[in-house]
Amino acid sequence: MKAFAQLIKTIDSTNKTNKKVDALADYFSTAPNNDKVWTIAILSHRRPPRPVNTTLLREFASALADIPLWLFEESYHIVGDLAETIALVLPNVESSTDKSLSSFCEDLLALKAESEATKKAYLTEHWTQMDYYERFVFNKLITGGFRIGLSQKLMTRALAKATELDEDILAYKLMGNWNPAKITFQELILEENKADYLSKPYPFYLAYALEENISDLGNPADWSAEHKWDGIRSQVIIRDGELFVWSRGEELVTDKYPEFEEFVEHMPDGIVLDGEILAYPNNEIGSFKDLQTRIGRKNVSKKLLEKTPVILKVYDLLELKGEDIREKPLAWRRQELEKLYKKFQNKISVFHLSEEIKFNEWEELIAEREHAREIKSEGLMLKKKNAHYGVGRKKGDWWKWKSDPFSIDGVLTYAMRGHGRRSNLFTDYTFGLWDDEKKELVTFAKAYSGLTDKEFKELDAWIKKNTLDRFGPVRSVTPHHVFEVAFEGIAKSKRHKSGVATRFPRILRWRKDKKLEEANTLSDLKALIPK
C-alpha cells in the first residue's frame, strides 16, 4: 500500500502527463504482480464493490476524529470529496502498516459481508496506521472514482512502457470482463489465450468535435458522411454461437437488450458490429428519453419491450469471419457491412444500417445538417474513407459535427460548491426562467460547465457576497445574473417543476449585457419543444 500511495502522491504532484506516465511505468516495473493486477483494475474502474456504505463511513470517521457528524458533513460539502475529507479530518498517527495493496483489496472484498461492528473495527484499526496519502488512497478504494488525471489510455501506455508490449494489444486485453481477484498478471497481460477473447470487444474509436470550417477538411470525395445518432454506442459481438453486447463504458449489457438475440439466430460466427442502440417505438426512431426507460434495467418486462423496443443502427464492421478487419480502410469495411445488411435485413428486424449521405459539395452537407433534428439525429459524422479503425480518441479521421444547440437566457438562482478541482468554489448552478407574468423565476436547468476559470472565480466571489439563504450545501442568491444556457435536446416532463426536461444543459456565455428582466420565459422554452 505504501508504494501505491507513493505512486498516487507522485502522480498528484505533477501536472505533466509524461511525468505521470513515467511514474506509473516505474511502478509497473517494480511492484509485485498481484499489486499490478489490482492497480490496473483500480485505474480501469474495476475496484472492489463498495464494502461499507458512505453513511457508515461518515459515522465511523467523525467518531474517530471526535467531531460531531454535522461538522463532518459541513467539511465534506467544502472539501467536495468524501475520501479526501475523511483523510483530512482524522488525527495524524505514529504507527504504520506494511500491508500490500492486493491484500487490502482482498480484505475489502471480504469486508462487504461482515457486520457493522466488524467494519468499524477494521476501518478504525487501519485508519490509525496510515499517513494522509495512504488514508486517502485507502478511502478511494472504498468509495471509488479514482480521478487522478490518468485515463485508462495513459495507464495502458505506462503498462506498455513497462512490459514492452504493444499499446493497442494491451488495450484489447484489458477490455471486457476479468476479475482482479481471480486473474494473475501472467494470465491478464503476458499470456496469449484464445478462449479469453471470446467476449472481448475492441476499443471504441471515438470522434472529436469539428471546430474548424468544414471545407478545411479538404476534398469532399475523401470523406464519408452519415447522421449522428443519439443513442448508446455499442458493439454487438457474435462468436461461437454466443451474443455479447458491450456499451462504450465497457459494460456488458447483453441482458438488457433481449431483442438482439435475433443477431445470433441468423448471423454466422465471427462478426463484430459497431453502432448505436436507439429506441424505436411505433416503428420510428425515438428520443434519448425513450431509451432511458431501457437503460439501467436488467430485467426487461414484456410490457416495456413492447412499448420501447430498440434497434441497432450499425455503421461499422470490425470483425468478419473471425478476423480483425480494423486495419482495412473504412470504404472496404463499409462495403462488407452493406453486403451483410443486404443479406440479413429481412431476417433481423433490429439490424438497421446508418445510411451514407451522398454528397459532392460541402454545401450539401451543411444543408443536410440543418434538418438533422427532424429525423432525430444530433448532427453529422464525417469519416475519412481510407482510414482504419483506430483506438480511443484520435484527431484527424473521424469528426462529429453536431447541430447547433438550442439556447435560452436564464437567471442564476441557486449555487452549490463543486467537486474535485472545483472543490470549495461555487460552480454548480441552477437557472430559472420567468413565468408568464414575469413575477417568479421557475427552475428549468442545472449546469456545471461552460465558464472559464476566471469567470468561475468572479462568480464565486459574487455568490459569497449575495447569498440570500443557505440550505445545506446550496445557496440561493439574489436574482441578477443572466446566462445563455445551451442544451442538446428538449422534451416535456412531468418530473420537472417547469414541465420541461433539457438534455446536457451547459453555459454558453455570461450575458453581462442583459438585465434580469430580459431573461427568457418558460413559454419561450416550451416553444422549442419539437411538435
Add this chain to the structure above:
Amino acid sequence: MNSILYILVLSMSTPLLIFNDKGIYCTAANVYIDAWKPVDNVIITHGHADHSRWGHQRYITHHHNIPIIKHRLGDIEVVGVDYGETFSVNNVKFSLHPAGHIIGSSQVRVEHKGEVWVFTGDYKLDDDGVAKPYESVSCHTFISECTFGLPAFNWRPQKEVFEEINQWWLSNQEEGRTSVLFGYSLGKAQRLLKHLNPDIGKIYTHGAIENMTDVCRQLVEFPATELITRDTTKKDLHGHMVLAPPSAHGSTWIRKMTPYVTGSASGWMTFRGARRRRAIDQGFVLSDHCDWNQLLEAVKNTGCEKVICTHGYTDIFAKYLRTLGYDARTEKTQYEEQED
C-alpha cells in the same frame, strides 16, 4: 435562539465594538479598526490590502507596519505604537499585541469600563521565524477570523514543510529545472525566503516581491535575493529558485523560467482540487492563519465568554463554539475569504 440573543444585546448598553457599513467601530472612542471604507481614525492590524485600505484620515498601527503600509499606500498620516503600549481615546484604552500573522501584524485590545474586547485581525499561533509570535490576550469578547475554521485544516510543523520545499528545489535542480514558488508578496514570500536553503542555489524574485522584501529587510534579516530583470537570461535562472506572486502564474513573464516546475505555498493547498484548479505541480500546505485546532486553542486561552467570528467559515466555526458552551455569533466584514 438568534432572536433571544438579539433581545439580550439590545437590552444591554451599546457594545464596545460594532460592525457597521464602514468597518469595525468603537462608538465610545470614535475609532475604527481595519475599516473598509474611508474614515477619520483607524487602527490597522496589518499590511494586507483588505485590512489596510487607502483613503483614511489618520492611521494608527505598529511601528513595523508603517514602512509596509507607506510602501503600499504612499504618504499617509500615520502614528506608530509598540506592542503592549496603551493609548487612550475618550477614556477607551487601546493596545496592540503580536498576532504572528506577518511582520508588524497586531491584535487590537480595547478596554472600556472594565470590559475587554480583542480583535485578532489575521493570526496564527505558530512561530514562523519572521513575525513576532502570537501572544494570547485575556478578554471578555474575542473577535476572531476563521479563514481555516474547518476540521479539515491541520497544519504540519513548518520545519517539516520547509524540509519538503528545500528537497523539492533540490530534486528539480537535479532534473535540470527551475523551481517557481508562488506566495503572496507580503508575508508568505518573506517567510519562504527566510527558510529556503541558500546553499542549494540562488533565490530570484519577481519585482513585487523584491520591493516588498526590501521594505522588510529594515526589520528582519533575510538571505540575499536577485531581482529578475530584462537582462536576466534563462541560463542564469537554470536550477535556481524563483519567488513569485500567485498572479504571475500563467503570465508571459514566467516563460523565461522554462524548463520550470511550479509550487504553491498556501493553506488552500490542503485541498487536492484547489491545487489542480490552479494547475500547480506541487502544493505545500503552509499558512499564515490558524488551523482548526489553533483557532480552538486561541479561543480557549483568552478565557472569553463571547466570540464573534469574522471572515472565513464563520457559520460553521460559530456553531461548533456554541456546542462547546461559548456565546458565539458571526459578523459580516469585507475582508477577503480566500486570501492566505
